[in-house]
Amino acid sequence: MEMRSKEEIEIGRDITATLTPLSFCLHTFYLHTHCSACFSSLPIPNPNPNPNSLFYCSPPCSAALSPLHHSSAERHLPPSAHSSHLCTALRLLLSHRPTSSSRLAGLLSNRHILTSLSVHDDVSERISVGAGAMAEAIAKQRGIPNDDAVLEEATIALSAVLTNAVEVHDNEGRALGIAVFDQIFSWINHSCSPNACYRFVLSSSSHSGEAKLGIAPHLQAMRQSELWSKYRFVCCCKRCSALPSSYVDHALQEISAITCESSGSCSKFLKDMADRRLTECIDDVILEYLSVGDPESCCEKLEEILTQGLKEHLEVIEVKPDCIFMLHPLHHHSIKAYTTLASAYKVCACDLLSVDSETDINQLKAFDMSRISAAYSLVLAGATHHLFNSESSLIASVANFWTGAGESLLSLSKSSGWSMCVNLGLVIPNLASAMKFKCTKCSLMDRFRAGMLNGQIKSADFENVSNEFLHCVSDITQKVWGFLISDCQFLQSCKDPIISSWLMSTKSSSTVDVEVCVNKTNMCYTNESENSVSMCHEQTLADHAVACIFQLGVHCLAYGGLLASICYGPHSHLVCHVQNVLEHEKNFVLYSH
Structure with missing residues (x-):
């Protein structure tokens, strides 16, 4: 069974009314x-958790779920x-x-496949143990013998839940x-390149629950492995069956072997070996950062991997000693x-200010850390947007990354680090004046406000506003990029995080010529672009630098909010957050034609 649309559906339109679940439950944690009824946070958490004791935020919630809890056999389950x-x-x-066809409430249980004796693994073992505990609880609740019929009923019910249940996320x-x-929900087709998503609206809150998605689950091998382990399902959707692999799947796993003489090809076996080693290197750095808490060391090590690749010799005969992956x-x-x-550069800035926020050197260094953090946020948004152009299912990730970039840039534009210009004898940017910098090139803000009203947008309109947005942010970025990436070797290989040309090759592009001069008379951040911002003696140039960063942040934030309104709905937590941030910026003006 499947669901198909009879007509073209506008982007962001709800295709079903609000659906009430057949069954649900909080995770034990x-x-x-x-x-337990509406999943909202309790005002005061209970200090003594007991799986058989449920807690509620209000009398209506208690009245709604308590009878169900006491009528089901769950209270007879051992802890x-x-x-x-x-x-x-x-x-x-x-x-x-359950029916004779092993369906429950019209839902496919997948019972025979999940419990097949020919495939004995964690899933079948989990069903066997879980169904046994359920059968015993059901027998106690009903006062009947725990026989094969009860066990079969429990097995079908548990299999149906494992096959059809979805995670409920908060904001x-x-x-x-x-x-x-x-069936209205469960019969929607699976696809690894979906054109629809779902969201949860908690009954006691106006906020939608939405998951902050990452990139890793979109890897083809991980998708196939997860689908098989959970559902015994081999996906044959258009994306998974594409030969060769889709552009996104290829890019997410692409590694090149480079020798001293030239870039050469290497076998899939060698790439997989290098990929595993790079995975270990990056994961080790991140794990060390999380456990030890040294963000500066983390930044140095990750940038070394990104800049220099994997230099160590792999114990394989066909790999040359001078080969770099x-x-x-x-x-x-x-x-x-x-x-x-x-994140780590942002933590570096906070750590410096928490130790001594009065020292000029610390303030200037913290400002530099915030500047580079904002640059990486922009790179992250630009890179994932490039993938989004080929794979629309990445919309949730891209919405979060553009929003994050916008907030980082807005924070940088209002940083107290600009006041260091006073102590260094430099020109002080007039922030109030800078915030009134106007954009007359796009209709982004109008579209964001429209999205706040209904969360819908026509495909042609979305394409137009996206093109306008990219044109605007690319134009602004060229003026401040040299300033943002100063003193960061890896980022200097990226001439423009918005233009995708630097993403098309594994080789580093020519390094941007960046000159940094700090003394008592001037501070210049310049690159080879004639449109770049120089912060020197001119008051107007200093104002323009801050204005560009501020306006870049507003664009990124508003576009992230527009994507969020499409993905999560106009009243979702992320959309409301973006709206609140923009409204807080009372001086900002973003005009359309």
Whole structure:
């Protein structure tokens, strides 16, 4: 069974009315911190969690779920066997019984495939143990013998939940629990290149729950592995069956072997070996950063990997000793590195100011860290947007990355670090004047406001506003990019994070000629572009630098909000957050023609 649209649907339009789940349950970890009925946070978390004790945020929530909890057999589950999947399955059995075709509430259970004796693994073992615990609880609840019929009923119910349940996320991206919906939802086709998404609206809140998605789950091998391990399903969608692989799948895994003489090709075996080693290197750096807490060391090591690649000799005969394996700028490890670097540089800035915010040197260094953090945020947004142009299912990731870049740039434009110009004898930017810098080239703000009203936009209009946005941010970025990337060796290989030409090759492009001069009379950030911003004696140039960064941030933030309104709906947490940030900037003006 499947669902197909009879007509073209506008971008952002809801294709179903609000759906009520057939069954749902919080994950055990959140039972003492969230309401079991509406999944909202409890005002006061219970200090003594007990899987068999549910907590509610209000009397209506208690009245809605308490009868269901006490009527189902879940209270007879031993604490060691308690899980959201088992409880959801037991609640589902209160109102539905399996059919002879092993369906439950019209849902495919996949029971025979998941429990096949020919494939004995964690899934079949999990179903066997879980169904056994469920059958025992059902027998106690009903006062009947625990026979094969009860076990079969439990097995079908648990299989149906494992096959059809979806994670319920809050607005921070945390998976709070699971829910099972009827055929209207479950019969929507699977695709690794989807053109639709779903969101949750918690009953006690006006905010939608939305997951902050990353890039890694979009890797073809990981997709196939996850689908098989969970559902015994080999995906044959257009993206998975494409030969050769789609551009996005290729770019996310592309590694080149470069020798001293020239760039050469290498076998898939060697690339896979290099990929595994690079994975270990990057993961080790990030793990060390998270455990030790040295963001500066993390930045140095990640940038060394991005700039110099994998130099160590692989123990393979056909690899030359001078062979270097380089990550493609769009490789998923590169994107993971950009994400970490944007965060780590920001932490560096905060650490410096927390130690001594009065010292001029610390303030200037913290300002530089914030500047580079904003640059990496912009690289991350530009790189993922390039992938988004070929794979629309990345819209959630791109919305978050553009929003993050916008916030970083706005924060930089208002940084107290600009006041260092006073102590260095430099011109002080007139921030109030700079914030009134106007854009007359795009209709982005009009579209964002329209998206706030209904969350819908026609395909042609979306394409036009996206092109206008890219034209604007590319034009502004060229004026400030040399300033943003100063003193960062890796970023200097990227001439423009918005223009995709630097993303098309694994070789570093020619380094941007950046000159940095700091003394008591001037401070110049210049590159080879004649349109770049120079911050010297001229008051207007200083104002223009801040204005460009501010306006770049506004564009990125508004576009991220527009994408979020399409993906999550006009009243989602992320869209409301973007709107609040923009409204807070009382001096900003973004005009359309």
